[in-house]
Amino acid sequence: MSLLDSQRNQISELLEGQIRRKLANHSPETNNMPFHVRLLGRDRMALFSFIQSINTTLGTSVFEQVAAIIAASHFKKAVNQYKGFNNTISESAQDTIQQILDDLRAVRNKPSKPAEIEMILQSAQVGKMKVVKQPRIDLFLEAYDGTEYYFDLKTAKPNRGEIIGLKRTMLEWVAIRFAQNPKPSSIYTGLAIPYNPYEPEEYDRWTLSGMFDLHNEVKVAKEFWDFIGGNDTYEDLLEIFEKVGLKLRPEIDSVFAKFAPS
Structure with missing residues (x-):
């Protein structure tokens, strides 16, 4: 258990x-x-x-709250509807993000979140800083090694237009966080999809594949729940829902x- x-x-x-x-x-x-x-x-x-x-x-609301309850015993911090985020971003980082998106849409590059984070890190504190609307994060986790995780929980499968906007948001979260000191030892921003509507077939990720680094940016169903709570968390959670x-x-x-x- x-x-x-x-x-x-x-x-x-x-x-x-x-x-x-x-x-x-x-x-x-x-x-x-x-x-x-x-x-x-x-x-x-x-x-x-x-x-x-x-x-x-x-x-x-419910999946976010459940995730925070589960993650609380495995992470230093676990907060749903996290509002403690910075609200500034550099113009240079915005330019970098736009270039990343343009390259992905034109298929000049394949998605690589580690490389994208490194590019944004180089420009996050360069140039004029702009005030933006403070993001509200569905789920924020801080690991004991200092890694920060920022998840956007999605239950509906996003369409192509939404995918581009979601990708921009994930990159902007990196830029906004790195505009502020002290910087985290490592950062993860990505999508969490609480359940797979196609089960027992694999989640249909092809619509995400051109824009998202699937290995480093998307966690679906068991992969997500077991990540925040340990092995068999997904099965435990299904059992709780059934009993209720x-x-x-x-x-x-x-x-x-x-x-x-x-």
Whole structure:
């Protein structure tokens, strides 16, 4: 078992609290879908609306909080929705980032995060410094060796246009962090994808491959959870979700039984 009992309890309480709040405040949005309601039934449409709401909650807050709980026992610091980031970037670093992106889009270079970080490091404190909007990081981790990890958690598969913007963000985080002293001993900025929607097939990474260094910039499902929590963390987490689901099933069924046809 990778997770401590205290972590299991924290995660279970978090999930139960989120589900119960959703149930208490749930208002099914079926009024504007008269054909769907008549075809499928009000109870099914109410449940569908609830599932959509849960999907949003998992993607926007729950996975980040769960990750911080898990990582707390393996890292010096583990913070979700991290707001302690710098808000300045050098114009020289911005030029470097644009050149990196141009080269990747034109296929003049293959993605190499270590090389890209080194290029940005050389320009991070060169030239005029500009104030930018302070980034808010989904998950920040500081390892005991001084390495800093900055993750953007994504549940939906990004399209091509979004991928370019995400890559720019990952590079800008490096530039913003290195504009400030003291610098970390090492830095990682990348995407964390909590689950693989294609399982048991491998995650379809081809859309990311032209812009992202897949080995050094993207962690998917088990790879991510086991990285922050140790071996078998992913399986432990699935077990916790299942147990909470079984515990709350009678409460969920009771709420949606009200929408069933009499």
